[in-house]
Amino acid sequence: MPPTPPEPAAVLARPHTAELTGxxxxxxTASDVRRPTSATELQRALPNGSPRGLLAxxxxxxxxxxxxxxxxxxxxxxxxxxxxxxxxxxxxxxxLVTAEAGASIDRLLHALxxxxxxxxxxxxxxxxxxxxxxxxxxxxxxxxxxxSWCQHVTSLHLQLADGEVVxxxxxxxxxxxxxxxxxxxxTGVVLDATFAxxxxxxxxxxxxxxxxxxxxxxxxxxxxxDHAYDYSVAWIDLMAGGRATGRSVLxxxxxxxxxxxxxxxxxxxYAYSAGVLASAPPFVPDGLxxxxxxxxxxxLWFRKAPVRRRDELQTIxxxxxxxxxxxxxxxxxxxxGFLQWQFVIPFGAEATLRRIIEELSASGCTSFLAVxxxxxxxxxxxxxxxxxxxxLALDIPAGVxxxxxxxxxxxxxxxxxxxxxxxxxxxxxxxxxxxxxxPRLDEWRAVRNRVDPQRRIxxxxxxxxxx
Ligand SMILES: Cc1cc2nc3c(=O)[nH]c(=O)nc-3n(C[C@H](O)[C@H](O)[C@H](O)COP(=O)(O)OP(=O)(O)OC[C@H]3O[C@@H](n4cnc5c(N)ncnc54)[C@H](O)[C@@H]3O)c2cc1C
Numbered sequence: 001m002p003p004t005p006p007e008p009a010a011v012l013a014r015p016h017t018a019e020l021t022g023x024x025x026x027x028x029t030a031s032d033v034r035r036p037t038s039a040t041e042l043q044r045a046l047p048n049g050s051p052r053g054l055l056a057x058x059x060x061x062x063x064x065x066x067x068x069x070x071x072x073x074x075x076x077x078x079x080x081x082x083x084x085x086x087x088x089x090x091x092x093x094x095x096l097v098t099a100e101a102g103a104s105i106d107r108l109l110h111a112l113x114x115x116x117x118x119x120x121x122x123x124x125x126x127x128x129x130x131x132x133x134x135x136x137x138x139x140x141x142x143x144x145x146x147x148s149w150c151q152h153v154t155s156l157h158l159q160l161a162d163g164e165v166v167x168x169x170x171x172x173x174x175x176x177x178x179x180x181x182x183x184x185x186x187t188g189v190v191l192d193a194t195f196a197x198x199x200x201x202x203x204x205x206x207x208x209x210x211x212x213x214x215x216x217x218x219x220x221x222x223x224x225x226d227h228a229y230d231y232s233v234a235w236i237d238l239m240a241g242g243r244a245t246g247r248s249v250l251x252x253x254x255x256x257x258x259x260x261x262x263x264x265x266x267x268x269x270y271a272y273s274a275g276v277l278a279s280a281p282p283f284v285p286d287g288l289x290x291x292x293x294x295x296x297x298x299x300l301w302f303r304k305a306p307v308r309r310r311d312e313l314q315t316i317x318x319x320x321x322x323x324x325x326x327x328x329x330x331x332x333x334x335x336x337g338f339l340q341w342q343f344v345i346p347f348g349a350e351a352t353l354r355r356i357i358e359e360l361s362a363s364g365c366t367s368f369l370a371v372x373x374x375x376x377x378x379x380x381x382x383x384x385x386x387x388x389x390x391x392l393a394l395d396i397p398a399g400v401x402x403x404x405x406x407x408x409x410x411x412x413x414x415x416x417x418x419x420x421x422x423x424x425x426x427x428x429x430x431x432x433x434x435x436x437x438x439p440r441l442d443e444w445r446a447v448r449n450r451v452d453p454q455r456r457i458x459x460x461x462x463x464x465x466x467x
Contacts, residue, residue, distance in 0.1 A: 020074060023330050024063040025337035026398050026427055029070035029460055031055075037079045039100055039191060045075045046189060046456070047163045053458035056189045058129030059104060062136065063340040064427030065460035066184050072458060075189065077102035077131050085115065085197075094120075094196035096154065101131030101190045106274070106324075113272035113316065117197045118255070120152035124371075126274065126321045131190040136424035137182035137384040139391075141231035141320070144376035148386050149195075150181035151379050156193035161452035165191065174380075179447035182384035184423055186457055186467065187448055202261035202269035205231070205319045207253035209309040211302070215246025215354055219390075222250065222374050230254040231319070234372040237298045238394060239291075241361045246354070248372065249305040256313060264313040274317045279327035294366040301368075333397050339427050341407055342393035344375060344386065345419035352417050353390050356410050360394070363406050370394035382440035385422040393425065404428065423461065431465045441467075 019028040036042040048054040052072030083099035106126040121140040155169035168177040212218035229252035258269035420437030
């Protein structure tokens with residue numbers, strides 16, 4: 001999709017002021033929001049004269065303030081979402097897809113799956129855009145096998161702060177390409193990208209489930225067995241203490257062949273439907289998620305999981321995107337919102353992982369959504385989050401007493417092990433820890449200085465962390 005030259009401003013000249021938050025619904029800030037409806041309009045966004053700069057935004061699934069730009073301009077890309085599935089040799093394992101920045105994984109899957117294709121990486125929600133996937137260099141349950149999103153991107157068009165459009169990729173200005181991968185939108189506006197999508201044998205997965213009685217057991221299961229699965233993730237009961245600390249439900253799987261899927265899928269092995277089954281009410285009072293309700297939920301969730309089950313056929317939404325079945329589920333945390341804390345620490349730091357889980361569990365910080373994964377190799381991107389090791393992600397209501405000091409203390413443990421937190425989820429890390437967490441930050445800054453010396457592209461996250 002070659003970039004088209006800018007035309008005189010129309011829609012972009014009619015911004016409206018709106019309050020934006022991330023998915024956690026904390027720290028709202030107001031911006032001039034523009035929503036271009038074509039690639040041409042998207043390109044008119046830059047250069048931008050606002051003294052508070054400009055930022056691209058996708059579907060707002062970053063948890064914290066990464067897609068906000070207080071007092072400046074925010075360009076929502078979601079109406080710029082065309083894509084093309086390229087012809088490919090039927091013998092090749094992958095097919096190239098070129099998608100505009102605002103195309104969501106949701107939209108892509110509705111077109112790809114019936115053609116026997118999948119996205120290379122999917123996060124825990126399908127409501128993320130291609131631009132957001134690149135800016136956060138997202139990872140999925142297959143990181144140990146396939147790495148993160150940008151490892152599958154062959155090229156992309158990036159509009160720089162001065163308005164110039166460049167085509168970059170792993171072989172074409174790799175410095176700028178890898179600074180854009182995980183660069184949280186700060187190197188330019190991604191206009192479109194081409195990436196390789198794998199073929200699948202059906203729209204069903206063959207899933208194995210194991211219930212682990214404690215942390216040691218789940219770590220052992222993952223360390224000894226993840227290599228045999230394409231996808232792996234463990235749900236952890238962070239409310240359980242004592243001997244049950246770290247008890248988990250581990251689910252791992254791979255796409256089924258058409259023959260394997262037949263009993264569940266029927267005549268069309270690629271049939272795909274993904275919908276919203278229910279919606280959270282528009283207003284939920286604070287305190288619905290308290291220690292008692294969350295403990296009861298976790299107990300039920302753990303007990304209902306089979307101790308050991310093999311070869312269960314599951315659909316794509318059930319296996320990859322169960323939360324998407326409830327529309328607006330982020331509202332259940334009430335008006336104060338919630339945050340997600342996700343860190344990675346290297347393999348070998350299991351004692352620290354245990355200590356962090358013990359501290360979280362002792363603090364009673366009411367998390368019913370906590371997942372553990374083992375990451376594989378990192379890509380060359382200086383600000384990309386994944387690195388070989390254990391990653392734990394947990395949602396916590398923002399109003400929990402003592403949460404700030406607790407997470408500050410746990411951040412120190414993570415840093416001491418050479419680990420880091422995920423910027424796409426962050427809303428609170430202390431800025432002075434960021435250079436320790438991301439030791440190649442200066443390398444990234446040098447590239448950013450090259451393409452945006454005047455800092456025309458900015459976000460609340462970039463200001464808060466002094467990026
Ligand atoms: C329920 C849930 C589960 C999740 N699970 C995972 C997971 O398993 N793995 C994972 O890695 N992440 C996960 N995430 C986080 C999510 O994948 C990332 O935050 C992703 O970046 C969100 O994409 P978005 O389109 O909503 O972007 P936004 O949230 O709108 O923006 C995110 C960042 O991308 C930048 N950006 C957006 N579009 C462009 C563009 N066109 N050009 C340049 N920059 C752009 C923004 O400036 C911002 O910095 C999850 C989020 C939720 C809510």
